[in-house]
Amino acid sequence: MSKLLIVGTVAFDAIETPFGKTDKILGGAATYIGLSASFFNVDSAIVSVVGEDFPQEHLDLLTSRNINIDGIEIVKGGKTFFWSGKYHNDMNSRDTLVTELNVLADFNPVVPQNYKDAEVVMLGNLHPIVQSSVLNQMTVKPKLVVLDTMNFWMDCALPELLDVMKRVDVITINDEEARQLSGEYSLVKAAAKIHTMGPKYVVIKKGEHGALIFHNKDVFFAPALPLEEVFDPTGAGDTFAGGFSGYIAQSEDTSFESMKNAIIHGSNLASFCVEKFGTERMENLNKEDVYARLQQFKSLTQFDIKL
């Protein structure tokens, strides 16, 4: 079984959408990535940091999904990273209400000895210096390194982001971020430019409009499943990344053909994530639901024009 090393936040979120609002609930990129990847046959571990205020039950949830948490540091007397946000009516944009870095401010990731040879490394959205630090600790070159990032780091830590980008195989960003990073409006041109910055594979997430993966002249598209209601988009991108990296780790196949399946799996899992607040839907999801909806993805996209 392949090892999947996941680096990212484990956090508290408070979310407001047109459908309601939550108190402080479980959140964080690594949480969503881990829950999503747990639908695949992989040996995964999270590297992160939380405060002493972080409930044991949340850690137990991760453990119950066979996620190794030796790399989650618990800072005595520290407070867990907290993010609060409010989505607009169209669910495509949001305002950040509160960001309390807390223990994340001094996060110094330590990769557990047993995962320094992980075949797949999923670098969740974090400061690029933290992402680089994880790669520095790997004793065996991973078969695949996937990097997620966001516009915040393009604004505040571009040189460090460009450094870590040189060391990764796949980058996942949204369409606006791809445009910002490349200076190109056309996503085809943007992907070509981002290729030259390091990643051989460029995944562009378009939210309700699906996701594209570019590799040299090849391109593949995974639609988002048309849903009656998007309840809470929080974690959808991370769930997508967890499905992507989890599938690649399970398949032990890093070909472009395999990555096509990986972004379909990622889109499929993300379509569940948005159906409830926070991690609720991912916690209660079973493999039968996942496979039934994959069939919907097939019906949604497969056609039979004879050529």
Next chain:
Amino acid sequence: MSKLLIVGTVAFDAIETPFGKTDKILGGAATYIGLSASFFNVDSAIVSVVGEDFPQEHLDLLTSRNINIDGIEIVKGGKTFFWSGKYHNDMNSRDTLVTELNVLADFNPVVPQNYKDAEVVMLGNLHPIVQSSVLNQMTVKPKLVVLDTMNFWMDCALPELLDVMKRVDVITINDEEARQLSGEYSLVKAAAKIHTMGPKYVVIKKGEHGALIFHNKDVFFAPALPLEEVFDPTGAGDTFAGGFSGYIAQSEDTSFESMKNAIIHGSNLASFCVEKFGTERMENLNKEDVYARLQQFKSLTQFDIKL
């Protein structure tokens, strides 16, 4: 060979995009629909109206594509419908600079005797009363009636639009129009509501984000081909409609499976239309190019997850 009756404008356009601007060039919904449908094996005819200022060469172009133009009325001393618009930098929005209805203001469509039994009727974007008038003239119930419309008629002629909608099988509108018409933000809910207004098939065009077709609980998605550059979006929606209706007429198959292929063909042809100003690319397109790009649509969307 099936007959395809096309109703819509034949017009002059003057277009400005970030890539340049044109003088008065050939335009109009029926023009784009007809050129697009001419890539299929169908007997098509256009019902429209132009002024005496309309050049014979434009009519000859349509005739050279085996499009019957007996139904294009030439109004003596009249001036042809003229539209001028300017696209914004993102190419997704535009300002209308000039709309001169001219002969269109008194357009009274007359369906040629020989096409009153057309198997497929494609009602291009026009006043819904004009669209209804064409249906009234059909002596044999068509196998499929496709209606294209826009927000302008929702604002100014909603009762008449709702009337004609009851008489059509397929409606094609964009995402914002689907939301306006239904009062639902979710496109799944919007399509369900529009079903109840008449059309059994609801096609929602999302421009660079592709197109969806809904039929009861079934849904199929055709992506837009990711392009390096969109040069001029004018006519893309009509070209899509022409590919859709042309394919259905050729296949003589109005099943949902056939409509899946139809929206792929429509998306494929539209992807060419936007590569040059106005009708230029459609005029110079050959079937080899069309088939080569269909292969790209397959590569873009077909995956192989075993279920």
